[in-house]
Amino acid sequence: MGSAFEFPGGESTQQQPLADKIEVVCKDDISGSTTKLNTLSGSPKFKKTSQSIFTEENAKTLYIFLTQIDSTYLFAEDCDYSMLKFLRYKTAYQNSKYTVVDSVDYVSGEENMQLVRWHQGIQVRIFENGTVFETEFNTYVEYWQCGVKMKHGAKYPFIKPKRTPLRINYNEDQSEDLKYILTHPIMVFSIIPLDDMSYELPFNIEAKSVETTLETTGGDNIEGHGIDLNADKILDAFWYWDIKNNKPAEVFTLLYVNIGGKWMPRWYTYFKEY
Secondary structure, X not given: OOOOOOXXXXXXXXXXXXXXXXXXXXXXXXXXXXXXXXXXXXXXXXXXXXXXXXXXXXXXXXXXXXXXXEEOEEEXXXXXXXXXXXXXXXXXXXXXXXXXXXXXXXXXXXXXXXXXXXXXXXXXXXXXXXXXXXXXEEEEEEOOOHHHHHHHOOOOOEEOOOOOOOOEOOOHHHHOOHHHHHHOOXXXXXXXXXXXXXXXXXXXXXXXXXXXXXXEOOOOEEEEEEEOOOOOOOOOEEEEEEEEEOOOXXXXXXXXXXXXXXXXXXXXXXXXXX
16 A cells, blocks of 8 residues: 555456455555554464355355445445455456546545546445345545545545445444444445356345354354355354454454355454544
């Protein structure tokens, strides 16, 4: 980070499992200074489970992530550029039409930003409350200057899917606890298909996330949320909050996907209260 991203050039890949260590930094090309934004390492490994809906083959055709929801507002950050890499791949694969904007004309304060705007929306499917919610986003945005990231809060590239009928709120006690809200963002299981996935995966629309625990290879139980997409009583995905510090609030949200019976770390997001 620290310069405008390339599009459609740059690394183009299908979604990969998370590396054992990921360090995200912003390097100022003018001053040469480097600011560390987050480092993900030491993520737990979970015991094997039974194979369910995802296989190595069909998982290649999907970008699997979590969308943050606040009432009906939808938002997702791309902390490690993995979504950008997939969107490059998907755009070329589908020969999609797009426009790249790198300008200060669209924002106040002259913060440098770059966005890709697709002429037709990028489809997203969200699975929650016994329903498949279909939505889309048209832009992928980053405020790429290091100083702007630090001052204005948009530290990572992001998308804003269009709202759906899905609504989720914190309960009364949670809504009065600012620390809880900061460290427990409400997430919903989401997929961007490489192409139309209607014939690839027989999703059961009864899918709903539930509170659950998963056992690590070391015998520890980690509390989080899981979802069973095809009603076979085998979890297809699991996510949890890894809270690092009490003050300031600092939290990773990690998503694992059951691919062929193995729990693969697939996506993460990070928040730190400044």
